[in-house]
Amino acid sequence: MTSPETMNWHAALHRLQLEARPHALASVVGAAGSTPREPGAKMVITADEIYDTLGGGTFEFQVIDAAREALATGKTDTRLEAFPLGGRSGQCCGGYVHVLIEVFAGAEMNVALFGAGHVGQALAGLMAPLPWRVLWFDSREDAFPAESDSQPRLSCRRIDQGPDGPDLRGSVASLPAGSHVLVMTHDHGEDRQLIDALLTRGDCASIGLIGSKSKWASFQRRLRDAGHDQSSLDRVRCPIGISGAKGKRPYEIAIAAVAELLTLKSTGNQDDHRGVPPEKLRDVFADTSAKRSSS
Template sequence: MTSPETLSWHAALHRLQQEARPHALASVVGAAGSTPREPGAKMVITADDTHDTLGGGTFEFQVIAAAREALAAGEIGTRLEAFPLGGRSGQCCGGYVHVLLEIFAGAEMSVALFGAGHVGQALVGLMAPLPWRVLWFDSREDIFPEGSESQPRLSCRRMASGEDGPDIESAVTSLPAGSHVLVMTHDHGEDRRLIDALLKRGDCASIGLIGSKSKWASFQRRLRDAGHDQTSLDRVRCPIGIPGAKGKQPYEIAVAVVAELLTLKPASEQDDSRGVPPETLREVFANAPPKRSSSQP
């Protein structure tokens, strides 16, 4: 399926990387014989869209399928695919194409921030350059700063209010699995209801609550009465922020909290061998047709 708004590959790549959405960049890096496109041709592929083209036909469909298989498996990095145009691709060109697939997983992690007060606003500003998707919640009207919605990777969501106050349950249910959650609303009762709902959900990567040790001790008594055991309560960090950080200004607190989140983000796998295996590249270049000289005697 191609989006009604089909972009050039470079415009699509810029937008998807700004939004931290999973995507793949497919580039023709080698061609022999008659082929649909020349080396350097590129297209961008997501789970449900494509932008630009490598020439169409069965060959392009197979490139798209290979990219989406990698995206669905959560792969990241590069892989080299070979397409003989006539056998595997069911085309009569008779050529041979090597395509480099670069797989981008999107956001490193999702952060759900409950509270748009001074610390929350400082936090959002600090997280803006990072490749994290941020879901920002508050129950108050007109609390989000002007222009917030235009920030890439940021979604501002006002919690609907009912007879019992903000609709905490719906907000918590909407979170992606594995989110890192920060609770810092303007109301202690709202904070406690959020912690209760988050612990009941049970699949958050981490839960942080702003406040003092005495605040957390008070919360724990009420949460135990609600049925949470100590193992569950120990999943909550309160106070939040990297240990040893000093300062009570909103920006100082925000710096300490972002630093702590950096210690919690998933570790990237480091290996001595990354990208396309060297032996694969050697084989590709060894079998490449000789370059024709531009000067003839």
């Protein structure tokens, strides 16, 4: 666990936002009586790290537990937690604190890109500013551009070489569940093996294969022989790219492919009522004001 003194909350928040890693921001928004910290104090919590402090003690551990419970749901939401320090938190200062916990789920989507050729490099550049986590694979040495290391949400992974060639199935097995996958290697044999492994795995959010309709027709014959039925094959998009897009330049293909991914991006379970309900906020601040008046 990272010590709260290692990095302050705003530096941690900036880094985690850049890396699109799941995290929660806990802010003291109301206090009455004697409390460890004043309103405006903040800390950042991830599944295994904490940054900054709300004053320590049982109260802070309860905030961390509440934040991690919220992070475990995978949803981006906002919740308001009440901590009576003499009751719920068992601290001797006896005050009352309200903490707003804002959850940031990290990357909006995970994209696995197989192939670092001209189209792959154009795609990686286009996806870099987006809040997506990109896993970029290639079996060749020195396939990735040197500047790739400077992109915080991009992870370049050389495919391990096994006794029978690149360990494509191992790379597919390493993907997070629900990934959107684009296959565009330098070798049609690798492309076909990847599609086979992805369909066998069966839990990808989407699978796109670069190439023509004739390429896909040829692949389908081999994939049926490998045991994949038509409903499975229908999950693969080939050619890739948003409908109606024209152009065969690498950058044009990449733009069409990213636009298509945007149409596939999940919007989650959006509700008309987001954040903390207004009536709860009214009750909270009325309660806090009453406690201040009586102290």
